[in-house]
Amino acid sequence: MRIGLITGDPGHPVLAATAALLGRRHEVLAVDPAGPADASADVYLLKARTPQALALARELERGGAPVVNSAAATELCQDRVRMAELARGAGLPFAATGDAGRLAELVAPAHPFVVKSRHSRRHDLVARVDDPDRLRELAARWPDEPVVTQPFVPGTGWDQKLWVVDRQVFAARRQSELASGSGKSGPAEDWEPPADRAALALRVGEVFGLDVYGVDLLDGPAEPVIVDVNAFPGIRGRAGAPEALAALALRVAAERGRIPVG
Numbered sequence: 223m224r225i226g227l228i229t230g231d232p233g234h235p236v237l238a239a240t241a242a243l244l245g246r247r248h249e250v251l252a253v254d255p256a257g258p259a260d261a262s263a264d265v266y267l268l269k270a271r272t273p274q275a276l277a278l279a280r281e282l283e284r285g286g287a288p289v290v291n292s293a294a295a296t297e298l299c300q301d302r303v304r305m306a307e308l309a310r311g312a313g314l315p316f317a318a319t320g321d322a323g324r325l326a327e328l329v330a331p332a333h334p335f336v337v338k339s340r341h342s343r344r345h346d347l348v349a350r351v352d353d354p355d356r357l358r359e360l361a362a363r364w365p366d367e368p369v370v371t372q373p374f375v376p377g378t379g380w381d382q383k384l385w386v387v388d389r390q391v392f393a394a395r396r397q398s399e400l401a402s403g404s405g406k407s408g409p410a411e412d413w414e415p416p417a418d419r420a421a422l423a424l425r426v427g428e429v430f431g432l433d434v435y436g437v438d439l440l441d442g443p444a445e446p447v448i449v450d451v452n453a454f455p456g457i458r459g460r461a462g463a464p465e466a467l468a469a470l471a472l473r474v475a476a477e478r479g480r481i482p483v484g
Contacts, residue, residue, distance in 0.1 A: 323369070
């Protein structure tokens with residue numbers, strides 16, 4: 223069996239560990255997201271989220287190849303306006319998210335609030351705004367950035383990170399850079415999520431059509447609040463995640479008739 227990893231970074235820890243597990247019995251190949259569509263693999267794992275990677279994934283899907291996550295689900299998670307609309311429409315407790323246009327044109331809601339790049343990507347904008355001076359500072363640095371706003375949720379000061387691989391939930395928590403105002407997150411700590419939060423994370427996957435994803439939660443006044451959903455995040459340092467990812471690749475290939483079951 224051949225497993226294709228669509229990634230610009232095949233040495234990423236979770237991908238490297240997954241490839242090592244699969245490589246004991248199968249062939250694993252790194253697929254350049256900007257390269258041609260080589261449909262020779264039995265299943266593809268879509269880690270990259272660039273426009274080229276999404277175009278490649280769509281082409282592979284049109285040719286009948288299974289891709290995890292799908293190009294459509296991955297692309298949806300890059301647009302925080304669409305993400306919030308889908309989540310709230312499905313009854314998920316997603317933070318109220320407003321499309322604010324370009325940052326330089328933002329009419330600020332009540333302080334404090336959180337401003338984020340509308341389009342989720344590496345090194346995007348995520349910042350707490352406490353006063354007009356902070357907003358002017360950000361607007362000077364990111365004037366043309368399309369952004370969204372969310373209410374600032376002080377909660378307990380801890381970010382709750384839940385990652386799901388084929389309905390297996392992994393989790394950690396860390397002190398929030400937004401709550402502290404320091405601009406730096408605390409180190410990740412092992413954390414066993416309560417059953418309601420694990421169930422909420424699984425529901426997110428059902429709504430968004432995702433098999434590998436992350437859910438960022440905060441403690442709201444009455445219930446947990448979802449502030450972001452990420453397709454195929456890093457899942458660094460979570461014991462069992464590479465094994466779950468390897469098993470998912472084999473299961474999807476088997477279900478699509480690419481390899482024998484068992």
